[in-house]
Amino acid sequence: MASQPPDNMPAELQGAMAALGNDPAAAREMARKALAGAAPDPRFWVVAGHASRLLEDWADLEVVADGLLTAAPNAILGLIWKADCLSKRGELQKASVHYTAALRAAEEADALPEPTQRDLQRVKKEIEEIRRTYSWHLDGHLRSKGITPENCSRSFAEAFAALAGTHEPPIGLQRPSMLHYPGLPERCYYERDNFDWTAGLEAASEDIRTEFEAARVQPGALQSLGERRTEDLADGGGAQGMPDLSAYLLWNNGAPDKDHLAQCPKTAALLESFPRPQFPNTSPIAAFWRFAPETRIMPRNGLLNSRLIGHLPLIVSAACGLAVNGERRAWEAGKLIVFDDSIEHEIWNEGETEAVVLLFDIARPEIDDADQKALAALFEAVDSFR
16 A cells, blocks of 8 residues: 555545554544445445454455455455455465456556555465465375375376376367366267267157156256356356256266256166266266257356266257357257367257256266276365365
């Protein structure tokens, strides 16, 4: 903060800023009174934040950071202060997300004050320290499971290093937002005859649709996917702002929805009839996705390239389908489509009627059992890191 506030500032704000150097508690009290008024100047949040930082009052600093981010969601100082508070509580993963968001916001900002620039230099060091702690945590957890660089595959070792931030994977078509497992073929689509379980699944598509139609009428059965939490935005894409996309969840990030699976017993049994990834807090996933007319998921890349995604269309409109790396395929009822969602893809229903698809993940046939188990241990380590 400047020691001498500009003369063109409101007197109340000037007074609060001037008090920061000698009496941060008084400056904070002045800011609080101003913020309690009607339509307060958001700069009072900044004064309150600097005061709480000087007083090392982390609980109040988090309240201030939340208030500032409510008033200005991309406020650099708000993001930094929120991250600082999360870090103090040991929530390093969430802290890293906010620190990274602060750096992104700074890239889009005009000239920044020198104190903020110094804060951003500190942020870079904080991120590096979190990465080191994260790497040590992952390595320690894997070693506790008997997985070491000496007894794992080169592909797994590189995937671990990329996740830990000590290795930069080559950039190709596959650009997963979380985990890159190297050496996998960059195929947009896998044909149905690549899998011996396809015929049985497709033959049951009418029964699967019947189970969905019976289940969807239950109160609250379909969950909107149009509203996403702040922490879900890290992948930079998805269904934000599209309330016309909804889902009947069967498996959600590795956790079964037992009530929903009980409503769809044949579908549940079929999902157990082929290999699926077993990654704690991530996979398996399975759900009926309902697309209202004129609904689109914008181009995005998925979390992982260590799994494939299957679509079994059940209800189709005149114009629905997907494109992977620009290669378009139309949905046909009862005809399975398997694709690599780590490659940029988009999905749409441009018709005038709804479309429904059973979506699920599939274990990569190229990854052997030993690496599948090692990946499961790695995701367990990720999940246990705060």
